[in-house]
Amino acid sequence: MKLQSVPADIQDEGPGFPRVLSGIIGVAAVYAWWHVYHFLPTISKWISYTLLSAKPGSHLGASLEFFFYDTPKVMMLLFLVVFGVGIIRSFFTPEKTRAVLSGKSEFAGNILAALLGIVTPFCSCSAVPLFIGFVTAGVPLGVTFSFLISAPMVNEIALGLLYGLLGWKVAAIYLGTGLFIAIAAGWVIGRLHLENHIEDWVREGHFAAAEMEEKKLTWNDRIVYGWDAVKEIIGRVWIYVILGIAVGAGIHGFVPQGVMASIMGKGTWWSVPLSVLIGVPMYSNAAGIIPIxxxxxxKGAALGTVLAFMMSVIALSLPEMVILRKVLKPRLIATFIGVVACGILFVGYLFNMII
Amino acid sequence: MEIKVLGSGCAKCAKTADLIQEVINETGSDATLEKVTDMMKIASYGVFGTPSVIIDNEVKCTGKVPKKKEIKAWFAQ
Structure with missing residues (x-):
């Protein structure tokens, strides 16, 4: 993909030659992507059994094939999803999201906040200024929490990986239940009326929003934005993807079939809460955890248990709690963790029951 | 010129400060660069995202690492 080399200032020259050229390059890139993607099983078999001469049917062979198939596959899917979501995100800013959410009634506000959490550009290191900006602009506390839960949990990396590795059904279940938890947990927190558990300096301070002129983005800017997202996100997560797939490949090749059924299977009632307990302090991102x-x-683990584990790793992380502690008093933090954990437990049990 | 980079100290904030320092060095500008990490101060600027860049009390950029070209444009003003 040569999109990066399209200079940002050609937009002023109108629909001239460079724009046509970048269009052609774009179409060619999609075409090449599609064909390489469908050729991956052949390539991985060739690398594992011909190039590295592993025995077909052996533990090592199974692990190698898994690794050399999943790594390029996940990378290619991430590339596409991150680029696409990057372009969608260029239409949203935290400022616009706040304007939409301020003064919204609680229930509708929670739904809207959870949905906007997916598409608004957000990084957990700016959770604090964002929290202050929302709360001081009259976004209800519970609605703010719906946003803060949905933004990290339902993200393009998780959805891209789930789609690629486990199919669209699991990706859709994750999207649906993630939104459900964000909406329900935010609503419950709102009902508990914990506004006085926000740190005093936030409630008493006057934080006027900065005036920023809105720059009109062209399609070219949006493509650059999407491309920047690809460079930034893939540059950050590729190592986790490879490590995650390597661990996954080891499990795939060497752990006997069905061994997980007794620990993480449907029959064991304590496996869901245990997964959440293990998942909360674990700090990993979707990229590392989904291949595992x-x-x-x-190997026989139940979907609900695994979903609960994945969600608690991604949605509840200690570093984020430490950051949020600056604006929330301990009781509100504890309530936040408790309510989200309950939501995750519910989802875990629900899926173990119905699937 | 007084430049402030607002951010809790995450990787993006550090990168923003580095880029600005680079431009200061290249242009030989007498601008001062300060990193603001205190949450209360960051909030008082009314920005939502970090890193944010403030030049002479004017918000120039928020929630992303600016491009070097953008930084140079601010210096040229």
Whole structure:
């Protein structure tokens, strides 16, 4: 993909030659992507059994094939999803999201906040200024929490990986239940009326929003934005993807079939809460955890248990709690963790029951 | 010129400060660069996202690492 080399200032020259050229390059890139993607199983078999001469049917062979198939596959899917979501995100800013949410009634506000959490550009390191900006602009506390839960949990990396490794159904279940938890947990927190558990300096301070002129983005700017997202996100997560797939490949090749059924299977009632307990302090991102999840599912772990584990790792992380502690008093933090954990438990049990 | 980079100290904030320092060095500008990490101060600027860049009390950029070209444009003003 040569999109990066399209200079940002050609937009002023109108629909001239460079724009046509970048269009052609774009179409060619999509075409090449599609063909390489469908050729991956052949390539991975060739690398594992011909180039590295592993025995077909051996533990090592199974692990190698898994690794050399999943790594390029996940990378290619991430590339596409991150680029696409990057372009969608260029239409949203935290400022616009706040304007939409301020003064919204609670229930509708929670739904809207959870949905906007997916598409608004957000990084957990700016959770504090964002929290202050929302609360001081009259966005209800519960609605703010719906946003803060949905933004990290339902993200393009998780959805892209789940789609690629486990299929669209699991990706859709994750999207649906993630939104449900964000809406329900935010609503419950709102009902508990914990506004006085926000740190005093936030409630008493006067933080006027800065005046910023809105720059009109052209399609070219949006493509650059999407491309920047690809460079930034893939540059950050590729190592986790490879490590995650390597661990997953080891599980896939060497752990006996069905061994997970007794620990993480449907029959064991304590496996869901245990997964959440293990998941909360674990700090990993979707990129590292989902390949492992795929391998666990293959060995007999139940979907609900695995979903609960994945969600608690991604949605509840200690570093984020430490950051949020600056604006929330301990009781509100504890309530936040408790309510979200309950939501995750519910989802875990629900899926173990119905699937 | 007084430049402030607002951010809790995450990787993006550090990168923003580095880029600005680079431009200061290249242009030989007498601008001062300060990193603001205190949440209360960051909030008082009314910005939502970090890193944010403030030049002479004017918000120039928020929630992303600016491009070097953008930084140079601010210096040229």
């Amino acid at each position: 999840v795929e391998a666990l599912l293959g």
